[in-house]
Amino acid sequence: MLIKVPQKNTPAPSEIASETEYQNRRSFIRSMGFVGASALLGGTACAQENPPETRSLGPLLKSQYSTNQTENSYTDITQYNNFYEFGTSKEDPYENSGQFQPMPWSVRIEGAADITGDFSYEDIIQSHALEERIYRMRCVEAWSMVIPWVGIPLGDILKRFKPTSNAKYVSFETVYRPSEMPGQRRPILDWPYREGLTIEEAMHPLTILAVGIFDKSLPNQNGAPLRLVVPWKYGFKSIKSINKIGFTETPPATTWNDAGPNEYGFYANVNPEVDHPRWSQARERRIGGSLFDAKQPTLMFNGYADEVASLYSGLDLQRNF
Numbered sequence: 001m002l003i004k005v006p007q008k009n010t011p012a013p014s015e016i017a018s019e020t021e022y023q024n025r026r027s028f029i030r031s032m033g034f035v036g037a038s039a040l041l042g043g044t045a046c047a048q049e050n051p052p053e054t055r056s057l058g059p060l061l062k063s064q065y066s067t068n069q070t071e072n073s074y075t076d077i078t079q080y081n082n083f084y085e086f087g088t089s090k091e092d093p094y095e096n097s098g099q100f101q102p103m104p105w106s107v108r109i110e111g112a113a114d115i116t117g118d119f120s121y122e123d124i125i126q127s128h129a130l131e132e133r134i135y136r137m138r139c140v141e142a143w144s145m146v147i148p149w150v151g152i153p154l155g156d157i158l159k160r161f162k163p164t165s166n167a168k169y170v171s172f173e174t175v176y177r178p179s180e181m182p183g184q185r186r187p188i189l190d191w192p193y194r195e196g197l198t199i200e201e202a203m204h205p206l207t208i209l210a211v212g213i214f215d216k217s218l219p220n221q222n223g224a225p226l227r228l229v230v231p232w233k234y235g236f237k238s239i240k241s242i243n244k245i246g247f248t249e250t251p252p253a254t255t256w257n258d259a260g261p262n263e264y265g266f267y268a269n270v271n272p273e274v275d276h277p278r279w280s281q282a283r284e285r286r287i288g289g290s291l292f293d294a295k296q297p298t299l300m301f302n303g304y305a306d307e308v309a310s311l312y313s314g315l316d317l318q319r320n321f
Helices: 072-080 092-096 121-126 154-159 199-203 255-259 303-314
Strands: 108-113 117-122 131-139 143-155 169-176 192-200 208-213 227-229 242-248 283-287
Touching: 072 143, 072 208, 108 121, 117 121, 131 227, 143 154, 154 199, 154 208, 169 199, 192 199
Parallel strands: 108 242, 143 283
Antiparallel strands: 108 117, 131 143, 143 208, 169 192, 169 242, 208 227
16 A cells, blocks of 8 residues: 655644544436536635525435434534534634535546446436435544434445446545635645545445435535445545545545554444554543533444444454554
8 A cells, every 4th residue: 555655744643633622517317327417616715604504405204224312403513523624623614614615516437337427416316315314423533423414325326327346445535626625725634535435335225425414405514515424434434525436446545544544544443442543432422512421432333233244244353444
């Protein structure tokens, strides 16, 4: 694996995050087929005091995979985020994402699939029923939230591109717009942000391409207009503002694994028995409560072991973290 050599002014991973930080142009489906489409991505400056209004997503299906745990508030979910494209503090995405333009939007599909090209956001939404899934999501910094995501099973979307037998992995990339994303103007990470899953993980019914929270479209700070949600993994695997998806035969490069391979593995499964080099991951604190509330035990695979443990049969989850 190639390891990126940081620039002299690039902070080390240990300086970026810590546990103690404060809390379409054409149709997507034509008679069950595909036609390529392109869209211009434009935008201007940055800085926000009042986030733009989101739009209602209409009737939603209730997913069988939802947890019965109490949801975090809309304020918790939209004002305490990790989205380094808008800054490294938890409040920065809320404060700095107002000028980001999530529409129009297109996603480029490439790699080992029979159908590739540029496809619009609108047609992806219009072609699938939206589900509400209430997932318990955990950050690598020992805090968690319960979030009512609205999305589409990622596998349902990917299957329509007809991935070939060489498609062993799925790669994802965030849009690169430093004029609208002030965090991208600093060499904190190697932009654009990249992530990846095995094809089995991507096709698992728990994995969704999220387009909203509660019954509204995604706010900018939460990854508008499309983001990944993989509830049994740490939060950095759930890449935001996706504009490129690829099918690959080998594991794709991922941003945090390149930045700190000893701290951030490719799989990034929640495993309380594997400590982060700088803190224990055995316990977590739920955002929204008091700073003095007792932490609760972290659950293997974030509580989804029954559903996903079989994906890693024979894999050493201590070494393949």
